[in-house]
Amino acid sequence: MAKYFDVHPDNPQQRTISGVADGIRSGALVAYPTDSCYALGCQLGNREGLARIRSIRRLDDRHHFTLVCRDFAQLGQLVNIGNDVFRAIKAATPGSYTFILPATREVPRQLLHPKKKTVGVRIPDHTVTQALLAELGEPLLSSTLLLPDESEPLTIGWEIKERLEHSVDIVVDSGDCGTEPTTVVDFSGGAPEVVRRGAGDPSRFE
Template sequence: MARFVDIHPEDPQARAVGQVVDRLRDGALIAYPTDSGYALGCTVGNHDGKDRIAAIRHLDDRHHYTLVCHDFAQLGQLVQVDNRVFRSVKAATPGPYTFILPATKEVPRRLLQPKKKTVGVRLPDHRVTRAILEALGEPLLSSTLILPGHEDAMTEGWIVKDELDHVVDVVVDGECTAVPTTVVDWSSGYPEVTRVGAGDPTPFE
């Protein structure tokens, strides 16, 4: 049975955030709110967590997992960012964007898109998410919580717990919207908007 952790959306309680972080460090898979719906998350080194995410969402090897970062310093260790990319990403974050970029050697091979050697990264603008990331001190391996047969991400913590009570370890309660991130693919050296979501695509078109 998943533990339900209620975290204040505007002023996240350090104790509650610490409980979530402790479970993550112990290998837990969490469902947590972001600025683009609920997501599934675990630490980057959690091999079992990635497999559990794939099983819940029925994902194949072509899926782009996302590394959710607290700040640009973390992001810069994970993906190759030249000056042009840096300026563009910096201007748009934190916010509801996912950027597909060539990965550095810091990213485990099992997390990469097999052919392009790319990975998704994002800097969310959600206080609960950012509080968890700051306390954890490392990125989260993440995937939007869209169940098989559904088109939109889940947005209500109590519904997430009801649906996934026996397949995740922690459900973090919090407010979020169902509008997905805007995805910008930089893997070919220029920005290509592959999904229009909550983030304004204009700067990348």
Template sequence: MARYVDIHPQDPQPRLVAQVTEMLRDDALVVYPTDSSYAFGCSLNSHTGADRIRRIRHLDAKHHFTLVCADFAQLGQFVRLDNSAFRAIKSSTPGAYTFILPATKEVPRRFAHEKKKTVGVRIPDNPVALALVRALGAPLLSSTLLLPDSETQPTDGWQIKEELDHVVDVVVDGGDCGTEPTTVVDWSSGAPEVVRVGLGDPSRFE
């Protein structure tokens, strides 16, 4: 049975944030709010989290997970950036963008794309998500809360708990954060390619 944690969407309570991050360190799989939609998240050190997300979402091994980072300095530890990517990505974060970039050796091999050796990274513009990754001191391995055979994404914390009560460990309710996914920009070839148009304005990368 999942634990339900109701956190203030603009001023997250440090005590509750600490409780959630302690559970993340103990291999918990959580659902948490971002600036585009709710998402699944687990620690990079989790031995079970990625496989649990794949089972829940019916994903194959080729799925690109996203590293949700606290700031640009943390993001830079996990991906390689040339000067043009550095400037463009820094100017658009935090925000509703996911960037696919070559992974550094800091990314566990099982989380990088098998052939391309790339990984998705983002810095969300959401106080709860940022509080969690700052308190954790490391990125969250994350994937959008899209459920198979479902036409709509749940946005209510209690509804999420009811639907996922026996497959996740924690539901962090940070209020309604919408259902539109991030805009995805693939920068792995050295130039930006918008591969999914979402909430973030794609024109700055076209």
């Protein structure tokens, strides 16, 4: 049965955040809110967690997973960024964007696109997510909580608890969160390509 944590959206309880972070370090799969709907998350090197996310969402090996980062310093350790791309991404973060970029050696191979060797990265603008990332001290391997055969991501904590009771270990609820997935911008070819329009304004990359 999944543990359910009710977290204050503006002043997250440190004890609760610490407990969730400890769970993630121990291998837990968590459903957590972001600035662009809920996500599934686990520790970066958690192979079982990765397999569980693939199973819940029925993902193939071409899916771009996202590494959710606390700040730009953390993001810069995971992907290779040129100066022009750096400035473009820096101006849009934190925010509801996912950026696809060539990965560094810090990223486990099983997370990379099999042909392009790229990975998705983002810095969310969400108080609870930021508190969790700060406590965790490392990026969170994530994927949008969009179930198979459904067109809309899940956005309500208690509903997620009911529907994924036996599929996840922890559900974090902080009330309303974003209802749209991130806007995805692919920088792997140098010039930006908007590959999914979502919560972030795509016009700045078009």
